[in-house]
Amino acid sequence: MKYLIIMQIDPAVLEQLTEEQQRQIGEGHGAFIAATKESGEFIATQALADPSQSKVVRSSGGQPEVTDGPFVESKEFMGGFYLLDVEDEARALELAQQIPDAAIPGLALELRPVMFADLGEG
Amino acid sequence: MITAEHLGEGRWRELARQALARLLRSYGSARFDLCEDAVQEALMQAHQQWPAQFPDDPLGWLVATARRRYADRARSDARRRDRETRAALLQAPVTPEAVQRDDSLLVLRLCCHPELPRSGQVALTLRAVAGLSTAQIANAYQLPERTIAQRITRARRRLGELGRPLPPPGHAGESVTAVLDVLYVMFSEAHHTTAGAPVRDADLAVEAMHLARLLRRGVPESTEVTGLLALMLLTEARHPARVGPDGRLISLDEQDRALWNQELISEGIGLVDQAAPGAEPGPYLIQACIAALHAEAPDIAATDWVEILALYRLLEIVTGHRNPTIALNRIVAQAMVDGVDVALAQIDALEADHPGLPRLHAVRAHLLEQVGRPDEAARAYRRAIAATVNLAEQQHLRYRLRRLAGVTVGPVGAASRPPRPR
Numbered sequence: 001m002k003y004l005i006i007m008q009i010d011p012a013v014l015e016q017l018t019e020e021q022q023r024q025i026g027e028g029h030g031a032f033i034a035a036t037k038e039s040g041e042f043i044a045t046q047a048l049a050d051p052s053q054s055k056v057v058r059s060s061g062g063q064p065e066v067t068d069g070p071f072v073e074s075k076e077f078m079g080g081f082y083l084l085d086v087e088d089e090a091r092a093l094e095l096a097q098q099i100p101d102a103a104i105p106g107l108a109l110e111l112r113p114v115m116f117a118d119l120g121e122g
Numbered sequence: 123m124i125t126a127e128h129l130g131e132g133r134w135r136e137l138a139r140q141a142l143a144r145l146l147r148s149y150g151s152a153r154f155d156l157c158e159d160a161v162q163e164a165l166m167q168a169h170q171q172w173p174a175q176f177p178d179d180p181l182g183w184l185v186a187t188a189r190r191r192y193a194d195r196a197r198s199d200a201r202r203r204d205r206e207t208r209a210a211l212l213q214a215p216v217t218p219e220a221v222q223r224d225d226s227l228l229v230l231r232l233c234c235h236p237e238l239p240r241s242g243q244v245a246l247t248l249r250a251v252a253g254l255s256t257a258q259i260a261n262a263y264q265l266p267e268r269t270i271a272q273r274i275t276r277a278r279r280r281l282g283e284l285g286r287p288l289p290p291p292g293h294a295g296e297s298v299t300a301v302l303d304v305l306y307v308m309f310s311e312a313h314h315t316t317a318g319a320p321v322r323d324a325d326l327a328v329e330a331m332h333l334a335r336l337l338r339r340g341v342p343e344s345t346e347v348t349g350l351l352a353l354m355l356l357t358e359a360r361h362p363a364r365v366g367p368d369g370r371l372i373s374l375d376e377q378d379r380a381l382w383n384q385e386l387i388s389e390g391i392g393l394v395d396q397a398a399p400g401a402e403p404g405p406y407l408i409q410a411c412i413a414a415l416h417a418e419a420p421d422i423a424a425t426d427w428v429e430i431l432a433l434y435r436l437l438e439i440v441t442g443h444r445n446p447t448i449a450l451n452r453i454v455a456q457a458m459v460d461g462v463d464v465a466l467a468q469i470d471a472l473e474a475d476h477p478g479l480p481r482l483h484a485v486r487a488h489l490l491e492q493v494g495r496p497d498e499a500a501r502a503y504r505r506a507i508a509a510t511v512n513l514a515e516q517q518h519l520r521y522r523l524r525r526l527a528g529v530t531v532g533p534v535g536a537a538s539r540p541p542r543p544r
Contacts, residue, residue, distance in 0.1 A: 040241065040273035043266060085265055087240055113511040119266055 002043065002085050002114035003092040005099065009079030011050070013106035021104075028100030036084060036095065043119065047080035076108070083114070129172075129180075135253030138165055141184040142250060143229050145192060151232050155278035156195050157188075158250055164188035226251065227298075227340035230333070233277075234304040237284055242277035243304045244311075249274055251336070252329045262326050263311075298341055302350050302406060305330050305337070309354050327358055345397040349407030352393035356413035359386035371518035373488070375422045387417045408437045427458035446476040450485055462493045483509055484519060496526055 017025070036042035056067045082099070086092045092111055101107040129137075138161055145157040164187040168180075177183035233247040248254045248262075256274065260267040312327035334351040341347050363377035394414045397407060412433050419425035434452035441448060449472055457465035469486050472479065487502035503523040510516050 037268075037272060038276070040245075040269050040276055043269060085241075085263075085269060115511050115513050115516075117264060119264065 001088060001092075002083065002117055003089075004112050004114055005082040005084065005092070005096050006110040006112065007079045007081060007099070007101050008076045008108040008110055009101070010076045010106050012075070013104065017104070025100040025104075032082075032095075032099055035098070036082075041084050041086050041091075041095070043083040043085055045080065045082045048078060051077050083117075089113070134165070137181055137184055138253050139226055139229060139251055140181055141165075141188050143226060144185045145188055146228060146232065148189070149192065151228075152282050152284070153192075154232065154281040155275075156192055158278065160188040160191035160195060163191045226336050230301050230337060230340075231298070232281060234301040235281060235284070236300045238277050238280055240304070240307060242273050242280070243300075244308050245270055245273040246277040247304055247308070247333065248326075248329060252333060254329065298337065298344060298347060301337060302346060305333050306350060306353075306406070308333075309357075327354070327361075330354060331358065345401040346404040346406050348393050348397040349404060349410040352390045352397070352410035353406055353413055355386045355390035355393070356410065356417050359383040359390065359417060365514065369514055369517060370521055371512075371514040373518065374416065379420065382417065390414060391417060403436055403440055405437060405441055408433055408440065412437075422458075425458070427455055431455040431459050446472060446479050447481070450479065450482060454485060457489055457492075462489050465489055478509075480510070481506075484515075487519070487522070491522070491526060500526055 014022075033042065033045060052069070054069060056069065057064050058067070059065070084092065084095060086095065089111075096102060096109045096111055099109055102109055141164065142157060142161045145160060146154065149157055161184070164184050167187055168184060172180075230247065230251050233250050234243045238246070245259055248259045249256065254262075256271050257267050260270040263270065308326050309330035312325065312330065331351070331354050334347070334354055338344075338347050338351050359382050360374075360377065362383065363379065363381035364372055366372050390410070391414050394407075394410050398411060401407060412430055415426050415430050415433075431452065434448065434455050437448050438445075438452060443449075450469075453465050453468045453472065456468065466486065466489055469482065469489070473482055476482070483502050483506035487499050487506050490496075490499035490502055500523060503519055503526065507516055507519045507523070510519065
């Protein structure tokens with residue numbers, strides 16, 4: 001069962017972290033990636049640039065139109081994700097709690113089951 | 123001259139499996155990783171050398187070559203002691219007809235060892251028993267090859283750590299339950315593929331049925347093994363009618379039964395007739411009996427629902443009333459026997475205990491639609507659509523919702539449009 005673990009981040013929260021804390025988060029992600037690769041549950045992970053870098057394409061009067069900026073104004077946004085293949089939801093939750101973000105107030109992880117995936121192989 | 127091509131893929135796989143079983147018998151299942159690597163290397167050597175000179179005894183050649191490879195590896199492995207290497211080299215020569223009956227069984231039972239995680243059991247079984255390549259398994263599961271390779275490596279290592287993981291051969295029948303569950307998971311996953319998925323070069327259902335046949339050859343006296351094979355054949359027989367041209371799932375009541383594969387059905391029913399009389403009822407045999415009753419019926423109305431309901435009740439008893447999905451299926455049969463109102467009340471009770479049960483809203487929606495309560499049915503369909511993570515099932519539910527709302531249903535592409543208001 002594939003799960004997408006979405007990392008909901010808040011730049012204001014991240015700014016408040018000490019360097020030591022930021023280093024621990026970096027190492028925590030490294031350890032998480034290594035552990036899920038070892039267990040054969042890892043598929044992919046990506047960290048996304050700040051929403052200020054976003055462009056939005058959406059229909060305006062039947063024509064696609066490009067605008068700047070985030071899709072929705074919000075304090076929290078999707079900072080990145082892990083794509084995992086796990087036995088069941090319980091295991092996905094267990095893993096999500098091992099991601100360093102889970103221990104930081106103001107950040108959150110959102111889990112969604114994946115219905116279809118083409119990973120570009122085969 | 124006989125060549126690798128003449129041998130055929132099936133025969134290659136069989137040789138690989140038999141050679142692996144021989145090595146495991148010699149060196150112990152704790153050396154699973156070394157044994158499997160040795161067989162793989164011997165196979166590669168065979169591919170290179172056999173076209174020029176085909177051996178009189180292909181299996182004997184493979185086993186002897188794999189033993190040498192094993193010895194090479196064992197020697198170069200610092201952890202191995204000399205005496206193990208010597209033991210490997212001094213191993214008695216292969217006798218052609220040795221222990222065929224539980225050779226495959228030994229490997230199957232090892233791969234499905236209860237201490238391994240389910241995903242590891244399935245990957246290892248497909249690799250070591252079915253003989254699929256890592257790439258083929260990855261393709262079948264739509265996962266990166268690296269992920270599958272890691273699962274196999276980890277499972278092999280775990281088998282090594284377990285030391286002496288299984289009772290010695292001779293007690294063949296006693297521990298096939300884990301194997302049955304692994305094969306059934308493999309088979310079910312094949313039938314849960316999502317619509318629009320790319321063509322696969324390995325069909326999990328075909329592999330699972332092949333392995334079930336293999337298992338049955340090993341333990342022909344087990345009615346659960348026969349039951350599982352029959353259940354697979356009878357389920358597979360309905361497959362052509364189960365998925366519409368647009369990838370939508372078609373429920374049993376709307377399937378074109380002319381599309382059912384009669385050859386598979388008669389084989390499945392034959393197995394049930396052979397295994398069921400006087401057998402101790404086990405979960406797979408009971409489910410095979412239910413599948414056989416559906417397969418024999420010309421349509422929904424002429425189906426023997428009384429018997430099916432009795433079988434579901436029996437299934438609940440033998441599984442200790444622990445599986446709410448069985449209860450849900452029993453309720454479907456109950457609607458046909460005792461009426462929809464009784465069934466709806468039972469669904470409410472089931473929901474109270476298992477709020478997130480898959481397909482619960484879908485069953486409720488179907489029942490409400492049957493008794494002409496369209497508004498409640500539509501609500502249930504919407505909840506069912508939100509609750510499913512299977513694309514084909516979702517398309518089926520959207521189709522039923524649109525039909526309920528009186529919207530003309532177009533074929534391809536229609537499923538992606540939201541239902542129009544009534």
